[in-house]
Each structure stands twice: as structure tokens, then as C-alpha cells.
Amino acid sequence: MKVAVVGVGQTRMGEIWEKSLRDLSLEAGSLALQDAGLEGKDIEALFIGNMSAGRFIGQEHLGALMTEQAGLLPIPATRCEAACASGALAFRKALFSILSGHHEIVMVGGAEKMTDLSTGQAVATLASAGDQEWESHIGLTFAGLYALMARYYMEKYGLTREELALVPVKNHMHAMKNPYAQYRYEITVEDVINSPMISDPLRLLDCSPISDGAAAIIIAGEKVAKKFSSPVWFIGGGHASDTVSLHGRKSLSSLSAAIKAAEIAYRQAGVKPKDIDMAEVHDCFSIAEIMAYEDLGFAPKGKGKELLISGETKIGGRMPVNTDGGLKVGHPVGATGIKQIIEIVRQLRGKACNQVRDAKIGLAHNVGGSGATAIVNIFSREGG
Amino acid sequence: MKVAVVGVGQTRMGEIWEKSLRDLSLEAGSLALQDAGLEGKDIEALFIGNMSAGRFIGQEHLGALMTEQAGLLPIPATRCEAACASGALAFRKALFSILSGHHEIVMVGGAEKMTDLSTGQAVATLASAGDQEWESHIGLTFAGLYALMARYYMEKYGLTREELALVPVKNHMHAMKNPYAQYRYEITVEDVINSPMISDPLRLLDCSPISDGAAAIIIAGEKVAKKFSSPVWFIGGGHASDTVSLHGRKSLSSLSAAIKAAEIAYRQAGVKPKDIDMAEVHDCFSIAEIMAYEDLGFAPKGKGKELLISGETKIGGRMPVNTDGGLKVGHPVGATGIKQIIEIVRQLRGKACNQVRDAKIGLAHNVGGSGATAIVNIFSREGG
Secondary structure (H helix, E strand, C coil), X not given: CCEEEEEEEECCCECCCCCCHXXXXXXXHHHHHHHHCCCHHHCCEEEEECCCHHHHCCCCCHHHHHHHHCCCCCCCEEEEEECECHHHHHHHHHHHHHHCCCCCEEEEEEEEECCCCCHHHHHHHHHHHCCCCCCHHHCCCHHHHHXXXXXXXXXXXXXXXXXXXXXXXXXXXXXXXCCCCCCCCCCCHHHHHHCCEEECCEEHHHXXXXXXXXXXXXXXXXXXXXXXXXXEEXXXXXXXXXXXXXHHCCCCCCCHHHHHHHHHHHHHHCCXXXXXXXXXXXXXXXXXXXXXXXXCCCCCCCCHHHHHHCCCCCCXXXXXXXXXXXXXXXXXXXXXXXXXXXXXXXXXXXXCCCCCCCCCEEEEEEEECCCCEEEEEEEECCCC | CXXXXXXXXXXXXXXXXXXXXXXXXXXXXXXXXXXXXXXHHXXXXXXXXXXXHHHXXXXXXXXXXHHHHCCCCCCCXXXXXXXXXXXXXXXXXXXXXXXXXXXXXXXXEEEEECCCCCHHHHHHHHHCCCCCCCCHHHCCCHHHHHHHXXXXXXXXXXXXXXXXXXXXXHHHHHHCCCCCCCCCCCCCHHXXXXXXXXXXXXXXXXXXXXXXXXXXXXXXXXXXXXCCCXXXXXXXXXXEECCCCHHHCCCCCCCHHHHHHHHXXXXXXXXXXXXCCEEECCCCEHHHHHHHHHHCCCCCCCCHHHHHHCXXXXXXXXXXXXXXXXXXXXXXXXXXXXXXXXXXXXXXXXXXXXXXXXXXXXXXXXXXXXXXXEEEEEEECCCC
């Protein structure tokens, strides 16, 4: 059996102090229903990706809470968590629920409300996605973890500070047309390398922001999905794990879980990296996008930067990446994996803010923590 | 396709200060592998139920962490959360992963490390399973929520304080033979009604404890499961949601999600309440077990206490409930749903600490929060 995305909805991302996590989730879910032309009573189960509402807003048990809030009672609700890959994880569990024969139409949401805490508290909460006993407890933040990877990569492959800056410069440029982006202004390489130091070599403009936001999609099994005008088909996916702490890894310049997840996804989809028309990758820090190019097979090891220098991953290039601006312009952690799928759906429907001409196949790459979880999903315009 | 439990393992429950959540999880997982006669390399995916490690020990991203700790990398890992129903939720998602055709053998763990916080902090963390905006924020704890239900039930159905005490008295008696129980001593009705008041009418001995502990099971698809000597078959399950806050409910004397989940489970299993030989029910507070009898169809509404007075749910009775002592003698919240399944497996294998003669069918009833999530699963000795 095949599964397709038949509806999508998202909120803007940003410091949305006037709305709660409930409000944001309800807004995204309602927009997804509206987009699909469905009503709440059509939804058979709810899945929600959320990293840490327990710490961000003092609320666990989000599955039932969102089901109640959306008026969907008494359907079953599932919250999934794998740090910043919680969204893609929820998608995969929802997918399995359809493939297992239990459901025909389910909603998958992702949401996070991060700005109710101080920045320091939010950074400490995010650090709970790292290894508490080996890393977070001694003060290693996520910027610190990715800074270690960035420094190692730069030394090993001769990546310069200026070249690294090309990632956020591209993504901010893409975000200019994205109405949901937290930031809609262009930045230059000079802006990046002169922005405040966060964790050497990473500066403020290398980092994704702390964001509020929610995203929701509706997925359906083949029989039902075919009744919709523009279903976007899931054609393959992979999910793999690695050590949570960096010290246990064989390499600091690639994410082995992402390599493994991509390998499984390509095999299931029956496509190769060159068949991908556009991708949403997990650019939580600038170095992460360059490593993703290589882990996903878009560039040979150590050559990721060439896709940036040549403009191939810019809109108009051969294979645009993060056409909505990526995580750099909004990263409500639990929502990110779903928001990535939404951008792919928009591209494959031909209705994206930066439309890739004749996009047929899109790939989403969602990473949890510093790479302990990686999930890759591939979608196609055709295939029903 | 059918699915069976082929291996089980658990730690003792209690204040286990000398062991971390990693240690406990590894111990339970290793025992499950040993019980199944399998090795780590045989496991294709890991699911873990955990309510709030982010708050209890500052660690999110438990799926990958436990996969690493157990030496199972790079298999996919999923953490599921639905408050105290996180264990049964993880079981259901694992079940779907097998039924979807993605895996043949998976491990499902449940774990919680609750005693690293002060009791006050632990109670506040547990309150995050209630509605933060409507209940927890104004100081309503779980003892308070269940006290409201107990008071309502007692007034409406004429349940006396002494009759309510029969629940923990029975469960402590059952726990005398359970080597994993946090408490192994008998208590009397007088002990219960003279124990310190927690939230009127509930007293200390009406409440399940704050516990550390972990439990793990290994489940397999039909083809693989048949190779094991004593597989215990899953024959039906249901999962439903209700409002998180009590004020939104139609009734305070039953859990509508549990009634719904049970209805679905009985239908899928093709059995009726009278066919159940033993059950593990969610007795987080004494009143919850009496409501469970009625929600599950073991007794008519308002008559649940009669099963206690007559001794029918005591070991030796017609349908023993909580034969290992239930939540009253250990409730590491994320582990509870898995621990319940383990007790059913032991009973159906004929190897329980309080063996029910010729037990063929067992039922597990796991509740999240004050009833916003309810999951019922039914297992059978035969059916492969």
C-alpha cells in the first residue's frame, strides 16, 4: 500500500508571545484540514512531534491535549520525541499506523513553544537532547557540539570561515519570499563573520533561532488519497541512530545515522541522489547543511562547499536545498520535521514560495540532537 | 498477521539511588533478551515509553540514548509519551511497526527514574500530565484529581471509606510474593484509613508510590514468534482519548476513554469481559481500580466494590486483578504499561508469583493522566 500527504498547514515561526502551544497547534491543524477539504470527524488518529513541552511550558501528555483542543476526541493520540527529529519521527509512526491497516486518514502535527523561557533556560532545555551525563551536565550546549564538528571539518577539509557563511546567506535569501519565516532579510558573508561569537567558530548568524511554531499534515492510504486532487506520495524513508555523545563516534565530520537513514530511504524509494529535485535538510547550524550534502550523497566527502560556491543548491541551481530558508529562519524544534515535509509538498504541487521548476521528487532530512537520530523521507509528485 | 511477546524482563521497583535510568533500562532489556534467548543483533527497532525524563533527570532523546547504551546501534529508536500510559503507547507503536511490515522483532521498553528529584518536584512533574493551564498551574496534583473523582464516586454510589481501602489491602497482599515490588508487607483496612491524609478522601495508602524502575518486552511477528517455546499472543487492543482536564468531562465516576478503548479491544479480540482470566489495571489511586472494574465491564456501574467484598478479584477468586500488586507496589510511570504486560505474560506462561490456575486470557489497562489517555490490550496463551 502507498501513502500520500493530502493536506498541509503551518503557523508563522517566531517569538509568538500572544499565542500558546494549544493555539499554534490548533491553527496549524485547522489549516491542514482546510487545505485537504476535510473536517475533524474525518481524522482517525493524531500523532504529534514535540521535543520538550514538559520543560518549555510545564505540559506533558500533549497527544491527548491536542486531540481535545482540536475537538477530535475520542481518537487515539500519540506523542513522539526524538529531540529535533520529533516531527519526522511522528510522521513515520503515523505512516506505520496506516500501513498496519489500523487507520486510513491521520493527522501528524509538530509543535514547540520555546520563547516562554529565558534564552538561557531554552538553551539548557535543548541541551537535554545531548548526553546529560557526558555532555550537557558539564555545560556543553548544542552550539558547542556543532562548533566542535565545524572546527574538525574546517581543519580536515580546508573549509574557510567565509565559505561556511554561504549556508546562512543562501537560506536567508530563500526566506525573503517565505511568509512563515522568522527572519525575512538578506544577510552577507560579512554580516555572518562579523556577528557575535557564540561558540568558536560558530557565530550568531550560523545558528538557527529559538522559535515558536506549529505545522500539521494529513496523510492517507492509497485508496483514500487517490480521491484528492494533488496528493504527494511518500516513496521511501529511513531512520537510524548513533551515539548521543560525540566522543563515541568514529567521525566528527559526518553523521553516520544520516548516511544510514539515507541509504535505506534511497533503496526503498528506488531513487538515487541525482534523482532528487529539491531537498529540505537540517541546517540547525551552518556546518550541518554542508555535512548533510555529503551524508545524503549530493556531494563527495569534503566537497560539500562546492555546491554552495557554484550556486547549485540555491534557487535556480541544479538541486535547490532549503528553498523556504530552512531551520535558519525558524526552528520550533518539534515542528521542524513536519514543516520540512510541508515545503516539499508545496514544491511538488508547484506552489512553493521559491518554486523549483518541474520538481518531481523531494527529500527531507531531519536530525535529532547532534546526530544521534536521523530520519530521511522521500516524496514524489507521481506514484499513486 | 499476528504478533506475540517472546521475551520479558524487569528491574525491581523502588528508590534505586545506586542506579541511573541507563542502568535500569539496560538491566531490563538484557533480562528480556536472556528470557527470549536472543542477542542484541536480533533486535530490529527499539521503542521506549517514558513520561518525563526531561524533567526527572534532564535527559530527553531517550530512544537513541537507550539504543546506544544497549549496544543496538544503528537501529531506529522511538520514544513515546502519554504520561503514565507511555508504556502501553510504546507497545502499540511497536505492534504497528511489525504489522506494517517494517520489522519482525522489536524491543519495547518502559522506564522512569523519579527519585532523583525531591518528592515535591516529582509531584509537580507528574502534574504536567494534567492540564497545565486549567489544573496543574493552580496547584491541583494527581492525588487531588483522583480525590475529586473518589469523593464524587463515593457520594453517588455509596462507597464507604472502608470499602475503598480494600483495593490497596488486596494489592499489598498480592505483592507479598512479588520479588520486584517496592513494598512487600500486608496492610489492613485500619492501616489505610489511619494513614496520613494526602487529599481528602485519599490517604497515603490509597496512593501508588514514586518509583524508579524499568521493564522490557520483545515482540515478534507470527512467523518468527512460532519458533519460540511459549509465545504469548496479542489478540486485540484499543486506544482512546478524553479531555485532559476533569471539568470537560461528562462523568467523574468513570473514564470514558477506558470504556472506549476496552470496547475496541474486546471487539478486535473477539472476547467478552467474562472471558478474561486475569487483568492488570491502572490502580494509581485506590478509586481508579474500582472505576476500572466498571469501565472494563467486569462489574455493572456502581457495583465495582462488590468484586472486592466477595474476593472475586483476589488471587483464588474468579478473576484476579493486579496479581503482582499493581501500581500500588511500584509505579515507575513510563515502565508501568510494559510491566503490566510482563505480569500477563508470566500468568499465561503459568509462571507468575501468584499463579492464576489455567489462565488463558489476560487484559492490561493502562491510563495516562487522570484518564485523558486509555489503552487496553488483550493477550492469549493460544492463537499463533
